[in-house]
Amino acid sequence: MQDINPSYDCVVIGGGPAGSTAAALVAEAGHSVLLVEREKMPREHVGESLMPESYWVFERLGVLEQLTASRFSRKVGVQFVNNTGRESQPFFFRSHDPRPCSETWHVDRAEFDKMLFDNAATKGAHTRDEVRAVDIVMEDGRATGVHLAHEGGTEHRVSTKVVIDASGQQTLLAGKLGIRRVNPELKKAAVWRHYRGAQRDESGGGVKTIILHTSDKKAWFWYIPQSDDLVSVGCVADNDYLLKGRGKPEQTFQEELAKCSGVLERVADAEAMDDLRVAKEFSYMTEQSAGDGWVLVGDAWGFIDPVYSSGVYFALQSACLAADAVSEGLQQGDTSAAQLGKWEPEFKAATNSVRKLVHAFYSGEFRVGKFVSEHPHHHGNLTDLLIGRIFKPGVATMFDDLDPWLQQQIAESNSGDAV
Template sequence: MAGNQDLDVVVIGGGPAGATASTLIAQQDYRVELFERERFPRYHIGESLIPETYWVLKRLGMLDKMKSSHFVKKHSVQFVSPSGRISAPFYFHDNKPHECSQTWQIRRSEFDVMMLNNAEEHGVVVNEGVRVLDVLFEGDKAVGVQIVDEAGNQREVRADVVIDASGQSSMLINKFRLRVPDTQLNKGALWTYYEGADRDQGKDEGATIVLSLQNRKGWFWYIPMHDDLVSIGVVADFDYLFKGRDSNESTYFEEMENCPVVKERVAGAKQVAPVKATKDYTSSAKQAAGDGWVLVGDAFGFLDPLYSSGVLLAMKSGELAADAIVEGLRIGDTSRSQIGKWEAEYVEGMNRMRRLVCEYYDGFSFGEFIRRFPHHQGSVTDLLIGDLFKKELDQVFVDIDSMKVS
């Protein structure tokens, strides 16, 4: 336990990464307190889960809650080429015949509340409407945080470990100047929501559809959710999407003209939200941990949303960090080498997903690749479902490279 400290662990941020890490540590009877500056529910983009979230949800005790929810079930992903050709669905179950191959399209405001409530049920002390003003250090070691509540009351909270799960605005990543922008994936996004847009039936109702623009400069996501809503967004290079354009709204509809399949699907639908934009895209941190502190989720790295890996990577980093911290607390070692020991494995997995993203933007054809290397169909599906942490998957990229020189 924490000795003279107030707590064993302080967590900054109540999104999926913070909720995951705090829950798994509290399950081991450590004292964990979480501080979230907003009050949930709060809006957040990122509505599509991929199958490998199943295993973290299971450890968290969230599976039954997800199964009984009204979230739309997702069994597959489909791709639409620049010419409008629709691929056969990549059914996750065909590759991995297990219930983990069915996942969900979620509304983040609801899902994040479920995750935070679940953390409380497992013993985490959750504080909403509380901002962390600073991370406290003694020498190079983080020893707690300074917080302020909505009434303006300030106090210090001491802990053996500080987990920063505060997203891309992370205090620690800015303090230590750790952010590394990804110049190859300098993208932005525009999106909105439609009511009554076309959706497929039966098993395909919840499929994520990735649709290329005719000019190949970007792509649309198409994510069917409950309450007859569909999330539809366009992703492209930052300069292409935001420079020399009149407005986000007009740009969004100009790009819809550049993707006729999307335009057809919303022909009889009603737009029910303003067009939103994000320009803070792919980046990573130089390191995931220091003495007494850890970065998880978007605070450590955010990857292009092409394959809907965001929530998985947030939860996976939270899980791996939690396991390293629990071990460190048990043996009395909260040094960088102990609580950041998960970083190399995690970065390898994240980079496999990043490589698949980059290949897509470079014109990679799943169909052509599988025709040439049919034995890789399972490996490609593994990558798409987020089963990223296996070295044997690297052979996929060796063979992709071989296609480029042949």
């Protein structure tokens, strides 16, 4: 690793959307930055559907033109299908807000992540793939360096003023410090694959993310049309239900698919790709977002759930906020925990709206169409949350009505009165 300098103002661990965004912005502010990714870029990754509010991060990074000219499928809305197969009216984003920022893309994560990784280099970051962060050097409670290992086996230490951990669900620093906490109410697992030639509804000028429940409501499927005539289809359920005491993941996937007529119909004439994958217990938070000389962003900070496709947007937004705090701290000579983590309380409060929406979904009684028909004044707030406008004033007022409404639906279901 002779081409890696012995010291940098900032070392960013992880070349996903969060790491590449943070590295690009800190480097653009005039600081020396090293961005390392342990795998060879491009690399495969799940998480194809974006939230429209990512637009503003893309604009700041200067990649909107690339995305607009890309082959990625344009995402124009979200639709829900309940356990009986009844479809909600689609939430078309442009019907709520006609601006270009109200639509986004279903991306190929390998290609998308590589685009952002290369953009970080364009902005001045020193980018290296196939370089693994083995450990964070801590001195008197402060992060002062990173131990790196090249794929060839060479290891050395790089000193730095700030470490940005964007290592994703590897959660390097959170694991080292013992601050990662799995959400006991969201111990979920996912099994997914791609299909070629599955149905694509482009009636709204693009494709939609479709969320479908199985007939017994024990699992749900995502249905995400992508480019190259591919559709990502994934099944999510409680970890114990999906992965314990059952057959191989392929068998489990087929068993759950048989209970979801909406997906079965859409893939009936399609070819299943040989790329079945499994992930589990991916919902967690960290007790601390920053310390002296370090800060967590993206999935290294936390991950809620895949149901509303919030993961990449939260990664991008947290990286932007953290990058600004890091740049300011480096300029002022203040890389304390208070400075590097100053953005996190507001961000955490804003993301809590999506967290509450996730818990509503998993109650099993959140019938989106029914709620909106009974509370039409919240259609805009719900659409805003699906777009990702979590910082919009008043958006969380929806829960003043949703929470008691949901409790009523659950009570009626338990008493057998639900229709």
